[in-house]
Amino acid sequence: MKILVDEMYDGLDEKLIEAGYFEVQSVKKLINSGKKLQSDFSVLNYARDNEMILITADVENKKGCEENNMPCVAIGKINVFDFVKNELEKLEKGIPLESSDGSTDDEVLDAFNKIKSGEASRMGQKGSS
Structure with a gap:
């Protein structure tokens, strides 16, 4: 199971890894490493292209996941x-x-x-x- 953690939950990626979810990436860390993920569109495409579950509180990202049949854990x-x-x-x-x-x-x-x-x-x- 691959997981992508939205940037407002910085640190959650590390806690998930400690909990045994080893394929976890953080949007914030990906941005810091040079990935262009500033927009919701880019984040959704990255999650889709890498077959990841997006963890987000962003309503637009949640809607995008629903519209595109993408797995998403919505926090709000x-x-x-x-x-x-x-x-x-x-x-x-x-x-x-x-x-x-x-x-x-x-x-x-x-x-x-x-x-x-x-x-x-x-x-x-x-x-x-």
Whole structure:
């Protein structure tokens, strides 16, 4: 299974490799190595041409994957909302919360803030286009 991680999730590629997914590439690292992947179109073509699953929070990339029958793992606000809602429901029922991945609260908050800032940055870019 080949995986391409969108640039707003820098570092996720390394975590996936540690988890046993060995064919993982990061858009950000590919750009840094000289690949021309600045546009959604280029990212989608790269994923398609290399038979990769794209991990993204970009709505346009998600739509592009759906329209072209490409595999995609879409991460977005709804995923965060569902996670928070589930955790709150556990607390309401008195079920202790356990971090399944061993992350500390600081790591989770840091990851959430990266997602938030990436979405805000991305939305700012689209608004100024």
